[in-house]
Each structure stands twice: as structure tokens, then as C-alpha cells.
Amino acid sequence: MKTLWSSGLVVLAGMVAQPAGVSPQPVPASPAPDCRRDSRLEALRRFFRKCGCPAGTYSRVFLQAADDFALDWRLLPSISYVETTGGKAARSNNLFGWDSGRAHFPSATAGIHAVAYHLAHSLLYKNKNLDKLLATYNRSAAYGRKVKSVMRRIAPSE
Numbered sequence: 001m002k003t004l005w006s007s008g009l010v011v012l013a014g015m016v017a018q019p020a021g022v023s024p025q026p027v028p029a030s031p032a033p034d035c036r037r038d039s040r041l042e043a044l045r046r047f048f049r050k051c052g053c054p055a056g057t058y059s060r061v062f063l064q065a066a067d068d069f070a071l072d073w074r075l076l077p078s079i080s081y082v083e084t085t086g087g088k089a090a091r092s093n094n095l096f097g098w099d100s101g102r103a104h105f106p107s108a109t110a111g112i113h114a115v116a117y118h119l120a121h122s123l124l125y126k127n128k129n130l131d132k133l134l135a136t137y138n139r140s141a142a143y144g145r146k147v148k149s150v151m152r153r154i155a156p157s158e
Contacts, residue, residue: 038063040073040155047077047154053086055095058108065112069120072130076116078150079137 040063048056055062055077062080066073076096077086083097084090092104093111105111119125125133134144151157 043155044073044077048086051081051086053081053088055080055084055087055090055108058087058095058112061109061112065116068113069116071116071119072151074151074154075119075130075147076112077154078147079115081150082143082146 041059044059044062045056047053048059059077062076063073065071066076080086080090080095084095087095087108090108091101093108094101094103094105095108095111096115098111098115103111103114105114119133119137124136128136130148131144134147137143
């Protein structure tokens with residue numbers, strides 16, 4: 001009985017510490033990629049710098065999250081740009097307008113990894129092609145076109 005009780009406290013403590021509106025996700029197990037020679041890093045930095053976006057500070061984090069969760073590396077920065085102009089209008093470390101802008105994250109890095117996790121693993125998004133994923137993220141008819149346009153501005157399709 002004592003073992004069950006202490007296990008319950010651990011689970012409860014974890015639930016209390018989780019940011020509002022965000023379900024738990026594992027911390028990526030892979031080591032941070034060496035982005036110093038990664039051409040994607042410079043493309044991302046150049047895009048954010050040209051647009052004057054504070055999210056450029058997190059270029060390495062965007063790449064790591066994309067690699068960890070097998071997402072197109074341009075997707076997360078593009079959603080960030082469309083939703084908050086690359087962090088200019090972000091509140092509560094929510095670069096993505098996640099949960100209609102109500103989600104709060106302890107840091108922008110945590111927000112990037114949480115959204116990446118959900119796009120890769122949530123039943124709402126998992127196993128959907130880009131068009132269907134974007135239509136689920138935002139039902140506006142023009143939304144998918146906007147995000148894909150930004151993706152092409154960052155780098156042409158690979």
C-alpha cells in the first residue's frame with residue numbers, strides 16, 4: 001500500500017509541474033546535433049535576421065526538435081512566423097499560438113519541443129501529410145498556403 005501511495009505522489013507531482021494546456025512529453029534522448037556545419041542553420045538564421053524576428057535565437061533548437069521528431073526542418077519556424085511573426089507577438093514563450101495562444105511554456109525552448117512532440121505524436125497530427133496537418137492546426141483555408149510559402153522562403157523544397 002505504501003508503494004502505491006508514493007508512486008501516486010510522483011505522478012501527481014509531475015502533473016502539477018506540467019505547463020497549463022500541455023500534456024507530458026519525453027525529453028529527446030538524442031544528443032544535440034552539431035549544427036555548426038549544417039547549412040540549414042545558416043538558412044534559418046538568415047531568414048529570421050532578414051525579417052527581424054527574435055525567434056532566430058532559437059534556430060538550433062528548431063533544428064534539433066525537427067530532427068528529434070522527424071519533421072520538415074522548415075515547418076516549426078514557418079508556423080512560428082505565421083502565428084507570431086517569429087516571436088514578435090509571442091506571449092508566455094508560445095511562439096506558435098498553440099492552444100489559440102493560451103498555452104504557457106516555461107521557456108521558448110520548451111515550447112518548441114512541446115509543439116514538435118505534439119505534431120509528431122498526437123493522434124490529431126500523427127501520420128498526416130503536410131496539407132492535412134496544417135488544416136488541422138488551423139482550419140482557415142489560406143493557412144496552409146501561408147505556412148508553405150514561408151517554408152519556401154526559408155529554403156526551397158528538398
